[in-house]
Amino acid sequence: MPGPPISDDAASPLRWVRACRRDALDPGAIHPLFMEGRHVILMWDADSVRAVERACPHEGADLAQGRCAAGKLFCPRHLAWFDLRSGAVSAGWAFRPLTIYPTRLVGGEIFVGFDPSSPDRAKDVDA
Template sequence: MCGRRISVADPPRSPGSRWTAICPVSRLIEQTFVRARIGGNDLILIWDGGRAIACERACPHEQADLSRGRLSKGRLFCPRHAASFDLDDGSITAGWPSRALRIYPVQIAEEQVWIDAEAVTSAAS
C-alpha cells in the first residue's frame, strides 16, 4: 500500500537541477504507490510493468485520491468511479467528461526515483 508521505517542498537537488529525488527505487518497487509533494502539488509515483510513472494524485474528474486506486494493464483506476487513466499519456476512458491525468517526467538514477520538479510546478500554474 502507500508508504509514509514524503514532502519535498524544499527538495534536495543539485544547484541548477530541475530533478528532485523522491525515494529509493527499491521502495517504489516494494510498495507500488508512493505519495509525494513538490512545491505544494500532491503526486503519486507508481511502479507498473517494470517502470516508474509520476502523476497528479487527485483524479481530474472527481478529485478522488488516486493513490487508493488500482492498477491493471497499464491503467490506473479511480477508486471513486469506473474510469481509468492510461499511464502512458494520461488519457481517460472514452466517454468520461474529464481532461487527461497529468503525467510527469521520471528518471531512475543512483538507485533513486527522480521527478522533473519544473514540469510539476509549471503544469500546476
Template sequence: MALKFAAKLADLVEDEPLGVTIGEERIALYLLDGEVHATHNVCTHQFALLSDGYMEDGCIECPLHQGRFDIRTGAAQCAPVTQPIRVYGVQVEGGEVFVDL
C-alpha cells in the same frame, strides 16, 4: 529540467501506486514493468487521490468513481473522466527517483 527527489526506488512495488508530495504538488508514482512513471495524484473528475486507486493493465483506476487513466500518457480511458491527468518525466539515479516538475 526541475528534477526533485520523490522517493527511494526500493519504496516502489510493482503495480502498487505510491502517493508523494513534492513541495505543494501531489504526485503518484508507479512501478510498471520495471519502469517508474509519475502522474498528478488527483483525479480530474472529482477530488480523489489516484494513489488510493487500483492499477491494472497500465492504467490507474480512480477510487471514487472508477474512471481510468493511462499511467504512461495520462489519457482518460473511460467515463466519468474526460480530462487527462498530467504526467511527469522521471529519472532514477543511485536508487532514488526524481520527478521533473
C-alpha cells in the same frame, strides 16, 4: 521523503527532484508524496516508474486509493481509468487528461521532473 533537486540539465526546462530510493517503492503499490507543492503518486508499471497527480481531474478523488495495472491507473470512485503514458481518460468520460510527470532512475534514486514555468493543474485531494 522527497529530497532536494539534482542539478538541472541545461538542455531541459525541468527541475528534477528526488522522490525516494528505488528499493522504497514496492511493486504493485501506489505511493503518495507531496513534492514541489504538488500532491503526486508514484508507482511501478511493468518496468517503469510513473509519477502522476494524486487527485482525479473529474472530482478530486484520491487516486492513491485506486489501483495500477497494465499501464492504467483506475479511479477508486468512478472506475474510470487513465493511460499512464499519456494521461488520457477511458472512453465515456469527458474531462482533462491526468497530469503525468517524467521520472528518472539515477543510481538507485527516483527523481521526478517538474516544469517550473508550468502552472500546477493538480487539485486538492478529496479523501
